[in-house]
Amino acid sequence: MPKLDLSQIPFQGGSGYPGKLAEAGAGRFVQRLGDAGGLTQYGVNMVRLEPGGLSSLRHYHMEQDEFAIVIGGTCTLIDDQGEHQMQPGDCATFPAGEANGHHLINTTDAPTTFLVVGTRTPTETGYYSDIDMMVKQDATGSAFTRKDGSPLTADQIGDTNE
Amino acid sequence: MPKLDLSQIPFQGGSGYPGKLAEAGAGRFVQRLGDAGGLTQYGVNMVRLEPGGLSSLRHYHMEQDEFAIVIGGTCTLIDDQGEHQMQPGDCATFPAGEANGHHLINTTDAPTTFLVVGTRTPTETGYYSDIDMMVKQDATGSAFTRKDGSPLTADQIGDTNE
Numbered sequence: 001m002p003k004l005d006l007s008q009i010p011f012q013g014g015s016g017y018p019g020k021l022a023e024a025g026a027g028r029f030v031q032r033l034g035d036a037g038g039l040t041q042y043g044v045n046m047v048r049l050e051p052g053g054l055s056s057l058r059h060y061h062m063e064q065d066e067f068a069i070v071i072g073g074t075c076t077l078i079d080d081q082g083e084h085q086m087q088p089g090d091c092a093t094f095p096a097g098e099a100n101g102h103h104l105i106n107t108t109d110a111p112t113t114f115l116v117v118g119t120r121t122p123t124e125t126g127y128y129s130d131i132d133m134m135v136k137q138d139a140t141g142s143a144f145t146r147k148d149g150s151p152l153t154a155d156q157i158g159d160t161n162e
Numbered sequence: 163m164p165k166l167d168l169s170q171i172p173f174q175g176g177s178g179y180p181g182k183l184a185e186a187g188a189g190r191f192v193q194r195l196g197d198a199g200g201l202t203q204y205g206v207n208m209v210r211l212e213p214g215g216l217s218s219l220r221h222y223h224m225e226q227d228e229f230a231i232v233i234g235g236t237c238t239l240i241d242d243q244g245e246h247q248m249q250p251g252d253c254a255t256f257p258a259g260e261a262n263g264h265h266l267i268n269t270t271d272a273p274t275t276f277l278v279v280g281t282r283t284p285t286e287t288g289y290y291s292d293i294d295m296m297v298k299q300d301a302t303g304s305a306f307t308r309k310d311g312s313p314l315t316a317d318q319i320g321d322t323n324e
Contacts, residue, residue: 001241001243001246002239002241002246002254002255002256002262002264003239003246003248003252003253003254004252004253004254004255006251006252006253033229033253033255034227034229034255036255037229037253037254037255037257038255038257038260039227039229039255039257040227040257040258041204041226041227041258041281042203042204042227042229042279042281044229044253044255044279064203065196065201065202065203065204067195067196067199067201067204067206067279069277071251077164077165079163079164081163084163084164084165086165089168089233090165090166090168091165091166091168091195091199091206092164092165092166092199093164093166093195093196093198093199093200093201093206094164095199095200095201095202096202096203098200100164102164115231115277117204117206117229117279119203119204
């Protein structure tokens, strides 16, 4: 039925980032609402950030619109313009192709929850703002490389642009 | 910037329904968040229902996924299975092509707000469950007809299937 039974949709941890970058996902737990309800055209996730948690490494999408609304607690949106405090009800939009790397971080001592929506597209390219990494996604999965397309190596992961 | 200035995005009333059916939109006000933030791949609207208000006439979409989450107040989801109470945080999904007519109504004496997401597609067909009406949408706009494609007339609008 259309109304979701939220008690049956777990918050899941984990990260798809390669190597030590996966540590960035340590304080992040995702409840996949859209998937649970049979939606395929966009993803809808409730995300809980524990204190110190990050929504993602700071990034932007080339092909996918992204929307977020804070549901509970306080978090900080960081983008190319700086830091922006986000309270419950505050919203942010990240249009596809807009090269403004962003993420949400929880610098408080209580959990934050936000709802995030992202289009599902056949292919996608994402760029990470603070490290030399990009991701290409297609039906076969995700491939992380340096921004020139060369492979990440253990010593490269975590390199900054500086 | 990505964070929306909600004070600058008005809640707008009005209805696109033909004839006397437009009265169904009397208690509904929509804040177009996605449009304000430059999103094009899906719509994101905050909807306020005053007491007695309806989200829409009961309908389903053939091509567009729809998602809703209650933000404030209490409302009632009505679909083919009956009535479902919706509290803040409760979510519902309506996958494209699933022939389960639905809407949200506010039977309380206080406003309800919910966030709703719907895919933007080049074309769309929607069917109304309680009256003999369908809508086809494309780049030129929306066309409401009876379900057999014949024109609505003044005496037909509001006809039930019974």
